[in-house]
Amino acid sequence: MRVDSFLSIFRRWLVLGLSLLGAQALANYAPVPDGYVxxxxxxxxxxxxxxxxRFYIPPAQVSLYxxxxxVALSQATINSYTQIPQDxxxxxxxxxxxxxxxxGGMYWAIPSATELDYWDDWKVINNIPNSNWQEAFVNLAFSNKLLVQERTTSQAYLWVAGAKFPITNSSDYxxxxxxxxxxxxxxxSLANITSQPWCGANLRERSSSTVYALGYISSSSTTMRKAATSAPAHSDVPDGALAPFxxxxxTPACIW
Structure with a gap:
């Protein structure tokens, strides 16, 4: 294992990053190359x-890396780096x-080797630790609203809080x-994503001022319900998107 000087790595990475991306693009990203620990x-x-x-490496997996x-740093410095990789x-x-x-700050599954051929473009595939890496994406995604479209298709969707809502008219688009x-x-990548958001999401239809909390009435319930709430909305959604709930x-809940 080689321990490099943070200053020497930072200088090389900063020069390269500024020349390619601009200063703002480096904000909150670790100023060391991918694959470093x-x-x-x-x-x-x-x-x-x-x-x-940054992706936490559980002690049992340290030997894999x-x-x-x-690069040795203080925990406070490490904590200042984002947990969401660059697009x-x-x-x-x-x-x-x-x-x-x-x-768009979210991870999307590449479902086939054919599709991977399009996306890899000679890029390195990072092998990250087996840990709860999804949590950081989920925390961001409650307020991360994305208009998405699968490659080679024309149907657009609003994606928010783990759910997809089809955009069916030009006004919504x-x-x-x-x-x-x-x-x-x-x-x-949208094949296994439904129109049911993550439990705990607060959503409102775009033409309405009513915010609904989405959740369940009991630990045995399998039907997600909505209840009006005074809490702020994580996002708005197309009109009619919340009608099925x-x-x-x-007060619906998620944890008992």
Missing amino acids: LLSIDNSSRYLVAGGA SGAST GTLFRQINTSQVYVVV TYFGGGGSARIIPLG PVFTG
Whole structure:
């Protein structure tokens, strides 16, 4: 294991990054190359860098990255780096085959080798630790509203809080971005995504001021319900998108 000087790495990476991306693009990203390991000088925790983001390496998996170059930093400095990789980053959990690409601050499954041929473009596929890496994406995604469109298709969707809502008219398309602003994602990546958001999302239809909390009435319930709430909305959605959810007069919950 080689421990590199953070200053020497930072200088080389900063010059390259500024020349290619601009200063703002580097904000909150780890200023070291992908594949490096960040070592906390406070508690010996380790993090893999992929797409400029930090991924915690559980102690049982440290040996899997024993050959990586290491940069020692304070835990506070490491914590300041984002957990969301840059758009275009390809990654998979180490020792697994499913590859994901980051688009719009969210990860999207690449469902086939044919589709991977389009997205890899000679890029490195980062092998990240098997940990709870999805949590950071979920925390962001409650307020991360994306207009998306699968590659080679014409149907656009609003994606928010883990759900997809089809855009069925030009008014909605314009309201949620329009003008060709839909982010292109892998063909087939929406196949397993439904119109049911993550439990705990607060949503409102775009022409309504009523915000609904989405959740369940009991731990045994399988039907998601909506209840009016005074809490702020995580996002707005197309008109009619919340109609399929039955109204509940109590307070829906997610954890019992």
